[in-house]
Amino acid sequence: MNLFRSRFAQAVVVLVIAFVIFRFGIRPPAPWSVLTLYMAIVLLAVLIYVSSDSDSWREFMRPIRSTLVAPDKRLARLVLLIVVPLLFGYYAYTQAAAKPQAPPELRAVHPAPPGSIQFRGKEIQITGLDNPLRKDQANFKKHFAAGAEIYIRNCVYCHGDNLDGKGHFAFGFNPPPANFQDPGTIAMLQEAFLFWRIAKGGPGLPKESTPWNSVMPAWEDRLTEEQIWQVIIYLYDATGQHPRRWESEH
Amino acid sequence: MRKVIGVLLAIALVTGVALVAHRPGPAGAQGGGTIEATVTYAGTPVVEKLKVNKDTEKCGTEAMIEKVVVGPNKGLANAVVSVPSAKGAAKAVKTTVDQHGCKFVPHVTAMTPGELDLKNSDDILHNIHTYSTANPSINKAQPKFKKMMTEKFEKPEFVKLTCDVHSWMLGWVAVMPNPFFGVTDAGGNAKIENVPPGKYAVEAWHETLGKQTKEVEVKAGQSTKVAIEMKK
Amino acid sequence: MSPAGVGGRLARGVTLVASIVFASPALVAAQAGNAMAGKALYELRCVGCHGEKGDGKGPAAELVVPKPRDFTTGLYKIRTSANKAPTDQDLFRIITDGMPGTSMPSWAVLPDKERWNLVAYVKAFAADKFKEAPKKLELPKDVASSGESIKRGKEMFEAIECHKCHGTEGRGDGPSRAELKDEWGHPIAPANLTKRWTFRGGASRTEIATRLAAGVLGTPMPAFIDSVEKPEDIWHLTNYILSLGPDSPGYATLVTVTAVSDAIPDDPSADFWKKLTPNNIPLLGQVIVDPRNFNPSVDLVSVRAVYNDKEIAFHLTWDDPTQSTADPGKKLFADAISLQFPPQPTPGVERPYFLMGDASDAVYLLRWENGKGVTESTANGPTKIAAIQGAEATGKAVYANGQYRLVMKRPLVSKSETRPTFAPMVFMPVAFQAWDGGAGESGTRMSLTSWYYLRLEEPQSGRRFVIPPVVAILTLAVMLLVVRVANRRA
Numbered sequence: 001m002n003l004f005r006s007r008f009a010q011a012v013v014v015l016v017i018a019f020v021i022f023r024f025g026i027r028p029p030a031p032w033s034v035l036t037l038y039m040a041i042v043l044l045a046v047l048i049y050v051s052s053d054s055d056s057w058r059e060f061m062r063p064i065r066s067t068l069v070a071p072d073k074r075l076a077r078l079v080l081l082i083v084v085p086l087l088f089g090y091y092a093y094t095q096a097a098a099k100p101q102a103p104p105e106l107r108a109v110h111p112a113p114p115g116s117i118q119f120r121g122k123e124i125q126i127t128g129l130d131n132p133l134r135k136d137q138a139n140f141k142k143h144f145a146a147g148a149e150i151y152i153r154n155c156v157y158c159h160g161d162n163l164d165g166k167g168h169f170a171f172g173f174n175p176p177p178a179n180f181q182d183p184g185t186i187a188m189l190q191e192a193f194l195f196w197r198i199a200k201g202g203p204g205l206p207k208e209s210t211p212w213n214s215v216m217p218a219w220e221d222r223l224t225e226e227q228i229w230q231v232i233i234y235l236y237d238a239t240g241q242h243p244r245r246w247e248s249e250h
Numbered sequence: 251m252r253k254v255i256g257v258l259l260a261i262a263l264v265t266g267v268a269l270v271a272h273r274p275g276p277a278g279a280q281g282g283g284t285i286e287a288t289v290t291y292a293g294t295p296v297v298e299k300l301k302v303n304k305d306t307e308k309c310g311t312e313a314m315i316e317k318v319v320v321g322p323n324k325g326l327a328n329a330v331v332s333v334p335s336a337k338g339a340a341k342a343v344k345t346t347v348d349q350h351g352c353k354f355v356p357h358v359t360a361m362t363p364g365e366l367d368l369k370n371s372d373d374i375l376h377n378i379h380t381y382s383t384a385n386p387s388i389n390k391a392q393p394k395f396k397k398m399m400t401e402k403f404e405k406p407e408f409v410k411l412t413c414d415v416h417s418w419m420l421g422w423v424a425v426m427p428n429p430f431f432g433v434t435d436a437g438g439n440a441k442i443e444n445v446p447p448g449k450y451a452v453e454a455w456h457e458t459l460g461k462q463t464k465e466v467e468v469k470a471g472q473s474t475k476v477a478i479e480m481k482k
Numbered sequence: 483m484s485p486a487g488v489g490g491r492l493a494r495g496v497t498l499v500a501s502i503v504f505a506s507p508a509l510v511a512a513q514a515g516n517a518m519a520g521k522a523l524y525e526l527r528c529v530g531c532h533g534e535k536g537d538g539k540g541p542a543a544e545l546v547v548p549k550p551r552d553f554t555t556g557l558y559k560i561r562t563s564a565n566k567a568p569t570d571q572d573l574f575r576i577i578t579d580g581m582p583g584t585s586m587p588s589w590a591v592l593p594d595k596e597r598w599n600l601v602a603y604v605k606a607f608a609a610d611k612f613k614e615a616p617k618k619l620e621l622p623k624d625v626a627s628s629g630e631s632i633k634r635g636k637e638m639f640e641a642i643e644c645h646k647c648h649g650t651e652g653r654g655d656g657p658s659r660a661e662l663k664d665e666w667g668h669p670i671a672p673a674n675l676t677k678r679w680t681f682r683g684g685a686s687r688t689e690i691a692t693r694l695a696a697g698v699l700g701t702p703m704p705a706f707i708d709s710v711e712k713p714e715d716i717w718h719l720t721n722y723i724l725s726l727g728p729d730s731p732g733y734a735t736l737v738t739v740t741a742v743s744d745a746i747p748d749d750p751s752a753d754f755w756k757k758l759t760p761n762n763i764p765l766l767g768q769v770i771v772d773p774r775n776f777n778p779s780v781d782l783v784s785v786r787a788v789y790n791d792k793e794i795a796f797h798l799t800w801d802d803p804t805q806s807t808a809d810p811g812k813k814l815f816a817d818a819i820s821l822q823f824p825p826q827p828t829p830g831v832e833r834p835y836f837l838m839g840d841a842s843d844a845v846y847l848l849r850w851e852n853g854k855g856v857t858e859s860t861a862n863g864p865t866k867i868a869a870i871q872g873a874e875a876t877g878k879a880v881y882a883n884g885q886y887r888l889v890m891k892r893p894l895v896s897k898s899e900t901r902p903t904f905a906p907m908v909f910m911p912v913a914f915q916a917w918d919g920g921a922g923e924s925g926t927r928m929s930l931t932s933w934y935y936l937r938l939e940e941p942q943s944g945r946r947f948v949i950p951p952v953v954a955i956l957t958l959a960v961m962l963l964v965v966r967v968a969n970r971r972a
Binding site for chain 3: 304374375377378379386387390392393394399414415416
């Protein structure tokens with residue numbers, strides 16, 4: 001087992017194990033760019049370790065040097081001289097022949113809401129605003145049912161029957177419609193944020209949220225203030241999510 | 251106008267032939283009476299026309315959907331006259347509907363429960379699509395090479411026949427509980443023979459005008475006339 | 483588009499695999515559902531379309547095409563039985579997988595048990611219709627696909643006149659199309675056999691053969707099991723139908739414009755275009771501005787694009803069952819399609835509003851309309867479109883068998899500020915809009931896309947054949963140098 005005692009073989013084994021862990025041990029799989037970065041760090045760490053003292057370094061370098069100079073390693077030298085340039089050449093080919101990808105769309109998913117909005121000529125204060133229908137507990141069922149109907153007649157095409165953003169138009173649009181079942185959407189937001197988003201739609205987004213590509217309509221043209229609050233009630237109640245509260249001021 | 255008359259004449263002929271062909275045998279009691287019914291309708295005929303965009307060599311260039319066909323003296327064609335309460339065993343008589351010239355011929359077929367032969371004389375694709383509740387509904391293709399199909403209609407019912415390939419094609423199959431029925435000709439006349447003597451309600455059914463009944467008394471060996479007026 | 487598209491496809495793939503696993507009759511035994519438990523779920527999930535009484539008259543029913551199923555009739559389109567009654571498994575499968583091309587989604591998110599409860603509840607709307615047990619449909623022995631089988635299938639397709647509804651090439655454009663109604667009296671469109679991902683009852687071999695054999699209840703599609711020359715013709719027909727189009731549309735996320743050195747043909751039917759790989763783009767209904775279009779007709783456009791040193795050309799292929807020009811009296815409009823670009827490529831990501839721009843940012847539209855030809859215009863919103871003076875673009879279209887093919891050409895460079903200039907290797911935003919005038923589409927009643935990117939690929943060069951050998955030789959030289967230095971030191 002002379003082989004495994006050699007510093008070089010150990011370094012190779014460490015690198016291989018690290019690669020296997022990064023490649024197959026991470027769920028969901030990390031992209032290649034991240035993988036390359038991790039492997040570079042591991043390689044650096046291994047090099048620092050083997051070069052910690054001159055004996056270790058000499059031992060590490062011995063097999064490399066011998067491959068380069070030893071007369072009995074002529075064949076190995078020849079094979080490396082052929083295989084390595086071919087590998088580099090192949091890599092260069094894959095890079096040159098690669099099809100370009102569309103540039104990624106970077107956007108702020110939950111931009112900061114404005115302090116107030118103009119809703120059909122009326123000023124509505126967004127900051128600190130709660131859903132007024134929640135005070136009307138007696139009619140909660142009525143509001144929920146009205147919200148359900150508004151939802152199925154207007155929102156279902158993109159946001160889906162299951163409120164998961166998988167309506168039958170959803171696959172063709174980028175950015176994709178919001179998935180209300182996802183704890184990262186409405187559960188993180190105050191109801192007033194939803195009111196703003198529903199009322200003003202894609203065109204009302206700030207620039208960092210790519211308003212030009214959002215197919216979300218501005219519903220203030222079609223729904224009344226009460227209807228928007230009703231559909232918000234439906235979104236939370238049908239998904240079992242709870243709206244975020246405004247931080248109370250002390 | 252001449253064309254319409256021609257078509258009406260053809261219908262009269264065909265229905266007449268069909269009537270003869272479908273006249274029930276001596277299934278009723280011997281020595282029964284005859285009912286001579288005349289069905290009339292005072293309203294205007296309803297015949298829709300449609301421009302044909304396919305199979306014109308078979309179907310012609312204009313199709314007619316004959317919903318209400320009124321002949322001379324207000325006689326209503328294609329009405330089924332029957333005596334539902336008369337007692338008499340149904341005898342299996344093979345009945346045929348032909349798909350000819352992209353029409354169901356005859357337009358109304360009356361039969362006792364049993365088998366119906368569906369003929370395709372057109373050498374093009376038709377599909378037999380029935381609308382029924384008591385009998386299983388059928389939607390079967392009848393391509394040009396399938397000249398004949400046989401379907402069972404076991405429950406009394408008025409079954410609508412359509413063809414989706416030629417949307418104007420419309421026909422009716424009247425499945426009657428007993429053999430005492432007739433389909434009116436172009437003059438609105440139908441004859442029911444061998445009806446056991448007795449008092450009955452004679453019923454007239456029309457695909458768009460619904461049902462009307464009239465009381466009659468049938469006497470052995472005699473012919474009883476009955477006039478039924480259909481109302482919208 | 484890319485990450486979302488790939489993610490979406492992956493997710494769909496996973497759902498598909500999951501649904502096969504869950505819906506396959508061999509793996510999931512039918513369970514007796516609890517109708518009472520199903521009622522609560524039905525009232526939460528299904529009433530919007532199918533209605534409280536199960537009559538298919540929920541609040542959303544008027545907006546969807548095809549209409550939601552009316553459970554009170556007990557009539558089900560998709561079934562594997564030979565008679566009217568579907569099996570429980572049939573109902574379970576539709577609830578689980580949904581119906582492609584309709585508003586019925588997949589409910590695979592619900593636990594098995596809840597879906598079985600729904601089956602029980604849905605059946606309860608027409609309990610008397612389920613008294614007769616479903617009879618198993620016996621399909622003839624499967625015939626594997628082969629050139630010969632497909633040929634026989636084509637013969638049968640012609641002999642039984644499938645083209646009357648489905649069209650000569652299967653695009654649902656047959657002469658009976660306009661007359662077709664379902665048993666509820668609603669107009670119904672024949673299936674486009676070249677897009678089998680929209681088949682309501684699924685696109686597997688067995689599913690297609692089953693629809694052929696047993697028909698689709700409540701629709702004009704008749705049963706053919708006794709109406710083919712030999713029973714195995716059902717399979718020949720299936721194999722032929724499968725040969726009519728691809729498995730999936732393979733949607734593109736980027737429109738690549740190929741560089742050519744020769745002249746670009748004007749004829750959309752030229753062989754030149756067939757050699758290019760199409761970029762398939764999905765189009766969806768415009769539901770932002772009134773009048774909205776919830777059930778768009780054109781759902782896919784195949785884009786082939788090329789450029790040379792002078793001009794850029796777009797070859798567009800899309801299915802449209804009727805060729806129509808404007809006829810206001812009959813409420814018919816002209817078929818049309820348009821490509822949308824920003825008037826000038828912007829260096830950042832900022833673009834005009836995807837729906838034909840807005841008051842502050844205009845878009846450039848390159849549009850073809852049946853009977854009118856190609857026009858260029860500037861739009862500041864879908865209803866504020868102004869023609870650009872002095873036409874630079876030309877175009878030619880052909881229509882055959884339910885499909886348009888169109889070539890639109892334009893100079894690569896424009897001096898005008900209202901028209902974009904196309905430059906190689908630049909990501910240029912592009913969007914598409916289409917109108918099926920025969921289906922009453924015009925103005926904002928259209929199908930559309932949000933922004934995509936278009937990129938003119940680098941001019942054909944031997945780069946990918948030159949660089950790799952150079953890299954290999956350089957590597958070899960460096961290695962030889964290292965060996966030499968090492969040897970000298972030793």
